[in-house]
Amino acid sequence: MKTILQAENVEKVYRVGSVDVAALRGVSLDLEEGEFLAIMGPSGCGKSTLLHLLGGLLTPSGGRIVLDGEDMTAASDAKRTDIRRRKIGFVFQRFNLFPTLTAEGNLRLAERIHAGGAGGAGGNNSERRREVLSLLKLEDKMHHKPLELSGGEQQRVALARAIVNRPAIILADEPTGNLDSENSAIVLNMFQEMNYRFNQTIIMITHNPEAAAMCRRIVQMRDGQIVAPNTGLQV
Amino acid sequence: MESLVANNIRQRPLRALVSIAGVALGVCLVMLFTGLSRGMSNDLQRRSSNLRAEIIFTRPGGMELTTSTANLSTKYADELLKVEGVAQAVPIIRYVFQGGRGFGFEQVEGVDWDAFAAMNEMRLVDGRAPSAVDEIVIDETKARNGNTGVGGSLALFGGKPYRIVGVYAPESGARVKMSLAAMQDALEAPGKCSYILVKTRDGIDPLAVVRRIESQPSTQGNKIQLTRDIITNIEKTIPYLGVFLRALVGLSAVVSGLVVMLAMYTTITERTREIGMLKALGASRGYIVSVIEREAFVISLLGLVAGFAVSFVAGYLINRAYGLLFEYGWRWALVAAAIGVGGGVLGALYPAVRAANLDPVNALAHE
Ligand SMILES: Nc1ncnc2c1ncn2[C@@H]1O[C@H](COP(=O)(O)OP(=O)(O)OP(=O)(O)O)[C@@H](O)[C@H]1O
Ligand SMILES: [Mg+2]
DSSP states (O other), rough: OOOOEEEEEHHHHHHHHEEEEEEEEEEEEEEETTEEEEOOOTTTHHHHHHHHHHSSSOOSEEEEEEEEEEEEESSSSHHHHHHHHHHEEEEOOOOSOOOOOHHHHHHHHHHHHHTOSSSSSOOOHHHHHHHHHHHTTTTGTTTOOGGGGGGHHHHHHHHHHHTOOOOSSEESSSSSSSSOOOHHHHHHHHHHHHHHHHHHHHHHHEOOHHHTTTTEEEEEEEETTEETTTTOOOO | OOOOHHHHHHHHHHHHHHHHHHHHHHHHHHHHHHHHHHHOOOHHHHHHTOOOOEEEEEEETTTTTOOOOOOEEEEHHHHHSTTTEEEEEEEEEEEEEEOOOOOSSEEEEEEOOHHHHHTTTEEEEEEOOOOOOTEEEHHHHHHHTTTTTTTEEEEEEEEEEEEEEEEESOOOSSSSEEEHHHHHHTTTTTTTTEEEEEEEEEEOOHHHHHHHHHHHHTTSSSSEOOOOHHHHHHHHSSSSHHHHHHHHHHHHHHHHHHHHHHHHHHHHHTTHHHHHHHHHTTTTHHHHHHHHHHHHHHHHHHHHHHHHHHHHHHHHEEEEOOOOOOOOHHHHHHHHHHHHHHHHHHHHHHHHHHHHSSSSHHHHOOO
């Protein structure tokens, strides 16, 4: 199997005034293609920091991150942005859809950015888009704006937007954190479906043990470290 | 159209309108002022081109558009008549004052009507020539614009009423004329005038007459100009007009730039999280700059169109209300367009670059 992600001894120190806060103290993590990994741990243990580092939104203070064969640590800011464009799909707790665009518009914008154009062409991905929207049961919501959608529907649109460009990996930070249990279950099922249908590699941060239980592998973090490294709970 | 740019503008119609109005204001300023200056200067040219006199005799500095000096002795007229080739010499006082209704200059001339009319082939279409100290004649345009005529009255020199006793044509110089004596009386300048119009005899080269006058000892120390030279120079006779217009253009650019800058700045503050999401999606700095610049461009373009529209309507209305003439030229319209759009695009550059440089994690955490 192909290794999608390699993180070696990743460290992150935030500087607050003159005080250094060590958010990550040497995290190592390997991920194979098609894995669905849950990261759990108490608030403030560094889960989001890790996810932002893996997605190139932050630069590590130490260690190495290689994503799908590309070294993120050595890359410039522009290069990391480019890797993000080609290889990563983000899903956030606060759906972060573009409020002025319809569901379809949100997907098209992502496609356009993925295509690398500053506008104009793009959006010729209609087959893939239709497939994703249908799997996520969003066909009849295509022309709705985010405010006209329920939280669960918004998060499904966000997932569709993340997956429509076939990223190497989806990074989700508490995607069910803003949803009630019913919608959480629907969204989690969709994540699982994407993982199954497209062999989509996913990392998902969650506080919910039931959500974690749906993943193939779980890592526990504490104080900026992985405390149950790679053993995981097989479900 | 499913575009971030168009939808963002539609999302905040009031702010878009205010920014459009800001750009329009800058464009209007340029269009109205340059239109007015052109209109005034073309109007003056038309009026001076009706002068039949070939030569204008003044004291140095006496023939400026905005001066109202009466520093030339009327006795020179007699001296000029002695010069060979001179047919007529008519002294004139020109008085320029701030327009009675707000802005623009108004002029009054004091002339010996019969001599002036004979020299320049003017005729009275109504009434008679001015003679008493409180009598004036006006030209047809003035009568039409002011909706007045013989029997009406006009307030001059800060409120003093004058009776209109005649209407003349064609237009020439000041639209209001009184007798030379009345003007000398009003200005307390007996025996003085602003300049003397000189008409040469038929078939004689005016330039030769100019030379003869120049060599005359009795008229030394004065300025002798050909009427046609003064006409072509009229735009240059308004001091610092060019500088004023350039300053205005600069100010307009600053206004447009600042308004659009402020609008785009509030936009990116409001949409910080969206910009964070654009970054998470892998949008480059260039892409983010282009999104914001395109929005600014659309706003500037709309402002430009609004500015042109308002300029034309305002020009028409001001002309109807105050009789001021606006003439718009392509060159200034292009300058106004460059300023509206250029100012907007330049003003948006700072917010755009700022947005492109936002830290994605902080932007995504923004409330
Ligand atoms: N920008 C920052 N500046 C300084 N300290 C930060 C910053 N971001 C995070 N931290 C600190 O780093 C540590 C890890 O934060 P992080 O957000 O990764 O935690 P988390 O595990 O995602 O928590 P939660 O479950 O509450 O989301 C915390 O102690 C936090 O206070
Ligand atoms: Mg977190």
